[in-house]
Structure formats: C-alpha cells, structure tokens
Amino acid sequence: MTPFLKNMAVVARRDFLAIVATPTFLLFLLAPLFMLGMSLVGGLGASQLADSARGAGRIVVVAGADDVAALRSADTRLRDALGGRGPATLDVRIASPKGDDPLVIAQEKGADTYAVMVGPLAAPRIVEREEGSRSGRYLALLAEEVLRDRAAGAVPPVAAHFESIRSGGTSIAVQQSMGFGAVFAIFLMTLLLAGQTVSSLAEEKGNKVIEILAAAVPLESVFLGKLLGMLGVAVLFIAFWLAMAAGGGLIAATQIDPATLSAAGAGKPVAAMLAVPATGWGFFVGICFVYFIMAFLLLGAVFLGVGAQAGTVREIQMLSLPITIFQVGMFSLSSAAASAPGSPLARFAEIFPFSSPFAMAARAATDDAKAVHLLALGWQLLWVALVIFLSVRMFRAGVLSGKAGWKFWKRRQRA
Known part of the structure; x- marks a missing residue:
C-alpha cells in the first residue's frame, strides 16, 4: 500500500472503531425501532401508491x-x-x-x-x-x-x-409499493448514517483533533478515511438489520402451513408474502444495496465538504439544514417517480445525479431490465468522483483556514 492509502486506512479504522467500539452503538443499531412513526408514514405512502396504481x-x-x-x-x-x-x-x-x-x-x-x-x-x-x-x-x-x-x-x-x-407475475401495484419501500429505506438510512459524518466532524473541530490529524497526514487521506470509515459503519448497520430480517423471515416461514400456500385462493396476505419484484429478490436487494452506497457517498462527501467550512457546531448544524432539505426534495421526487414508472418525471429522476440512486432502486422493482442499471451505476460513479473531488478541495480549505472557513469562498470569488 502507498503511504496515502495507509493513512486513509488508518483514519477509516480510527473513525470506524470510535463509533462501533462504544456501548452507545447498540442504541444506534436499534434506532430504527424508535422510528416506527416514520415507518408508518412510509406505509401510508405505499398504500396511496397502491391505490393510485389500482385505479390505473x-x-x-x-x-x-x-x-x-x-x-x-x-x-x-x-x-x-x-x-x-x-x-x-x-x-x-x-x-x-x-x-x-x-x-x-x-x-x-x-x-x-x-x-x-x-x-x-x-x-x-x-x-x-x-x-x-x-x-x-x-x-x-x-x-x-x-x-x-x-x-x-x-x-x-x-x-x-x-x-x-x-x-x-406480481401485480404492478405491489411492485410499485416495493419501489416506494426501497426509496424510503435508502433515504432513511442515508440521512441517518451520512449525518453522522457531520456529528463526528463537529466534535473533532471542537476539541482540535482535526488539526492534529491535518498536521500528521494529508487532508485528502483524512477526508477519504472519514468517508470510508462511516461507510463501514453503514454497511455494518445494514448487515445487522438484514440478518434480523432474514431470521424473522425464517421464523415466520416455519409457522406457515404449507397447505395454506398451495391452496387455491389463499388470500391477499399470502399473495403479498409471495410477491416478487420485477428483477427478482436477489438482484433487487443487491442493486438496492449498491444504490445505497452511491447515495451515501454523494451525501456524505457533501456533508464533509460543506461542514468543514464552519467554525462552530452551531454553524455546522445550520449548514446541514439546507442539505437535509435538499435530500428530502430528492426523496419526494423519487417517490413521485416510483408512482409513475416510465413517465418523463421518472426519467428525469433517474438521470438527475442526486435522485438517481433512489429512482433507479424503485425502477428495479417494476422493470425487469437489468442492463440499464450498469449504465446508471457508471453515471452515478462519475458524479461520485466529481463530488468527492470538489468536496476534498472544500474540506482542505475549510480545515486549513480554521474558524475563518468562509475565506475559501472569498478566495474563490477573487479568482
């Protein structure tokens, strides 16, 4: 490994262990249990999508x-x-x-x-x-x-x-509900996990740790290390809940009478359990995970780059608010696209870089075409690289300028 990669790995491991190796991480893992209210909102939205599709x-x-x-x-x-x-x-x-x-x-x-x-x-x-x-x-x-x-x-x-x-095959109404569920899950996890990068940065700027890291290793390694460290936490978080879901599914499967599944007219609950996205469960879950990584890298890089421009925790929180509002807008756009697959609105959401991961995850539930996802991932990787490139420059200027982080913008204006 080159010195740059070694430094990046050290920072990533440090940030990963700083979060995982604490008793409060268990509360963080169980956070979705305390967000049932938001899940109910997602369920109502999925129901509305199903009703609208049923009307079509x-x-x-x-x-x-x-x-x-x-x-x-x-x-x-x-x-x-x-x-x-x-x-x-x-x-x-x-x-x-x-x-x-x-x-x-x-x-x-x-x-x-x-x-x-x-x-x-x-x-x-x-x-x-x-x-x-x-x-x-x-x-x-x-x-x-x-x-x-x-x-x-x-x-x-x-x-x-x-x-x-x-x-x-599964009805379009059910598949659109699956698409909305994928959009909602990626949005919720991205906002929950990417926001931790700002909290970590605020803490380190407050106790001057970021200045020690800047003196020891290149700031580019610090930026990428922090981003990858939080990505590791996010992957662990998802793996935990996927394991819980798989275990719950196995337990539920053992409680279902096989005769009920094979009987004619088993009913809507059984039909819902047997519903399959257009691309199949294996591909659908895998591609949604990849799209989550794309969305996380985009949002996490923006959070780190913009957050570095602030000198106090209050400023960081104020800067995070517009980003959060923008992300909610992307969620709304992708939700509308999930309810109208193949429409011009859906095409726009699939092309726009910050909504593309959400909209393409919804498309995987209703469209059986798989090759288009390779094209979408290539397009998103291009934007991830561009956003990281710009955010690294912002992060470097913000950290080196200390509390006067906004000097970065003044220098850009003069240039």
Missing part, C-alpha cells in the same frame, strides 16, 4: 369492429346499474386480422390488466389474473348483455372458457 388497472376486450359500440354501451349500463362499483376501466380493441394473444395483452406494461376477453361473444376466451375473479365474471356478463340486446329477449348463458394467469 384495466380489463380488455378484443372484438370485431361491429361489436365495439355495443360493448361500450353495455358497459355503461352495467356500471350504472352497479352504482359505479364496476371493475377496472374497460379497454375495447378491434381484433387484428393476424389474431390477438390474450397472454401478451395481459403482460403489457403500464397498467395492471386484470382480465382479457377474445373470440366470439357467444363463446369467448377469458384470461384472468386470478382464477374466479370479479373482472373475469364481469366480462362474461358483458358479452351476455350484448347478445341479449341483439336478441331482444332471453339468451342462453355465455359459454366462456376461463383461464388463469396467476403465475404471470
């Missing part, structure tokens, strides 16, 4: 051009008779000469498709997401209503052929 659901009918107007008219009458409590929005399409595959239509992105009906109205083929669903029965009733109108009297029941696509 649809049922699809592929019929001949002569049947389109009759189907829409019958749908209007049925919904009026049901008092507006009908199923999702009806999407009527004209049949293609080459034929239409209901399974392909059911898997189209952008909205939950609960049921698809194709074929002649007297004997249609209905593909439904869940066996025996309300949407599938409504489509059969809709076809029967059209036939009754044309016959001007009683007609035999429609001989519909039902198929289930329950194994077709």
